[in-house]
Amino acid sequence: MEAVVFDGNKLKLSYEKNYPKPEILDDDDVIVEVHYAGICGTDLHIIHGEFPAIKTKPIALGHESSGVIHAVGKNSVYKVGQKVAIDPNKACNLCDFCHKGNYQYCLTAGINSTIGIWKDGGWAQYVRVPQQQIFALPDEITTEQAGLCEPYSCVSHGFNRASPLKVGERILVLGAGIIGNLWITTLHHHGHREVTVSEMNLTRLDIVKRLETGYRLVTPDVLAKENTTYDVIIDCTGVGKVMEISFNYLREGGKYVLFGCCPPAHTTSLNPFQIYNKELTIIGVKINPFSFPSAISWLKAMGSRYVDYHKLGVKTYALSEYADAMEDLKKGSVAKAVFKVVKD
Known part of the structure; x- marks a missing residue:
């Protein structure tokens, strides 16, 4: 074969x-x-x-x-x-x-x-x-x-780990590869509208427009110039340095969902005082334990719209x-x- x-x-x-x-x-x-x-x-x-x-x-x-x-x-x-x-x-x-x-x-x-x-x-x-x-x-x-189905099952596990994700919270999605796009469809399907997507590849940002979510699409340099903070950051890049930079964009009580799979050799530097002072939460997401049934239900509910x-x-x-x-x-x-x- x-x-x-x-x-x-x-x-x-x-x-x-x-x-x-x-x-x-x-x-x-x-x-x-x-x-x-x-x-x-x-x-x-x-x-x-x-x-x-x-x-x-x-x-x-x-x-x-x-x-x-x-x-x-x-x-x-x-x-x-x-x-x-x-x-x-x-x-x-x-x-x-x-x-x-x-x-x-x-x-x-x-x-x-x-x-x-x-x-x-x-x-x-x-x-x-x-x-x-x-x-x-x-x-x-x-x-x-x-x-x-398998990547959606991983997103389902991440969604459950990060919950509650309240509609109206300000959410930042880092990376608009397929995992970023699956998170985008998931968030939109669940009613989230206050979402910003950051991606350095302009071709991939153009792809996100096809999903017609109305989300704000920016490049990382725009984020760096702004003074905007977010309730939830979903990192789909798998790049340790991205976390080091974007962790500063969390507002008080914020959650950082480390979803992208970083190579074992990647490292990052975080400020423990910032974690304490803002009461920040770091959420790791590993594979898809028992989340295939949810993913199948999502696929059925989302249909060709997403x-x-x-x-x-x-x-x-x-x-x-x-x-x-x-x-x-x-x-x-x-x-x-x-x-x-x-x-x-």
Whole structure:
């Protein structure tokens, strides 16, 4: 089968036409024919050696994927032909963290066993998944829209962590890549209107205009010149220096949501007195524990008003066009690249 394969030792991507097709190994396995598989910012960090991933063997990356069930193990509750989204993360169900429902902290599972990071993922025509990590899609959601289910599930977890987010609060979204855009759609859908979006790439700011939210769109230099403070800052950049600068834009009692995934080597300098004096809250957000059901409900409720590839700045590519996808992401000409794997 076709696949885009990552060699963790060489930090190299390659397109392979004859990558081994997965087979049912366990009775609760499901084989999914992949329709859509996203390229995440974490994937880019992995490719550059900035984020932990498997090095013992090459694998197909891709932890954001949707498709149709191709084959099932004998214990599966699912049926061939069902539309599904894949949750790449799971609990070990043994440790204290998992027993308390916090598998994002698990030292063996969670992000430490993610499909598409530690085992073959969705950048391929087929992927093997335990049925516990499959979510059937309602008729109202297409597999194209469900290609964004995993990142929306992460936003859902972040939204819950940051709550309450009161309508009328002044909110600043840093970064208008796809994660910034998903936060923008989420905030607008939930009634928030006092929102400013900061992004240095003017092409990406133009993409945000397609969402027709009426939000104020600025570049970082404008923020630096203003004396405006915000109740909530949602950092989607994944850049440590951005936090160091923008943390000063919080007003008293403010919340800083550190959502973008920074490489482990990034550092930042904050003033503890400022945190004390303003009673500021820093909120980290890690993966998507038990938030897939919420994401699916959001996709259904939002519909094409928000979950539209063109409006969000998403461009699709064949697996064989992976180099073009990476280049477009590097240039910032798209908010997100998604592999359209299924053949029309």
